[in-house]
Amino acid sequence: MTAPGPSSAEGLAATFAALGDPRRLAIISRLQDEGALSVSCLSEGADVSRQAISKHLKTLSEARLVSSVKSGRETRYNLEPARLEAANAFLVQVAAKWDQALQRLKLQLE
Amino acid sequence: MTAPGPSSAEGLAATFAALGDPRRLAIISRLQDEGALSVSCLSEGADVSRQAISKHLKTLSEARLVSSVKSGRETRYNLEPARLEAANAFLVQVAAKWDQALQRLKLQLE
DNA sequence: GCTATACGCAACCTAATTGTTGCACGTTTG
DNA sequence: CAAACGTGCAACAATTAGGTTGCGTATAGC
DSSP: OOOOOTTSHHHHHHHHHHHOSHHHHHHHHHHHHHOSEEHHHHHSSOSSOHHHHHHHHHHHHHTTSEEEEEETTEEEEEEOHHHHHHHHHHHHHHHHHHHHHHHHHHHHHO | OOOOOTTSHHHHHHHHHHHOSHHHHHHHHHHHHHOSEEHHHHHSSOSSOHHHHHHHHHHHHHTTSEEEEEETTEEEEEEOHHHHHHHHHHHHHHHHHHHHHHHHHHHHHO
């Protein structure tokens, strides 16, 4: 499996796709608030099974949005901000070009 | 159809999901570079049919990432940056909390 | 050693996504 | 008016995503 780079169109789309699920966003929020957590811990409050959460973590892990460290019989998952920053950079760039377009429009009207 | 707000978990996930496709990212890039474009124009260079592009535009439109204006027999699609900024805000917030966590870790080590 | 815990993997089901083709309808244009 | 253009909608097939259940394996604790 050749993992696509974080800034290519495919890699970027994969990052956004991984972010495109309410449960995964909730997982990210919890990891952001509480630090590294295990699958069982993340599954406690959820309304789906542990395996569902585990699948979501696998998705996030394949998108390089989280990393996992095994510690005894537990596996702790943690945020991995690199891809988040790549996604952020894309959105910032689009917003910047949008502002440029607005500026040009403004100049044309004057 | 009750449209979810842009900052709710569902609305945010819907925004990211709409961004999570290479063709839709390509459409956004073209709209960003060339301004408002029609379906036919966007379909010319693509390797899929015009209807496929039209469906992607519908997806982007339902996610409020683009808006459409009918002009004669053409329909021009343009970027709508509000949701992009909401998505951006989420990523920035996650990154900020990540930095806070690093700072705390650093202080603990000292 | 034995039991309970934590986890991943595989099979299966259902629903959603992505793409295609064909058609209908309004708008230009000759 | 008639032909061509631009578009959207419906039906269909193929793939993917999200979820469940059951099972196997390794670690922790009594």
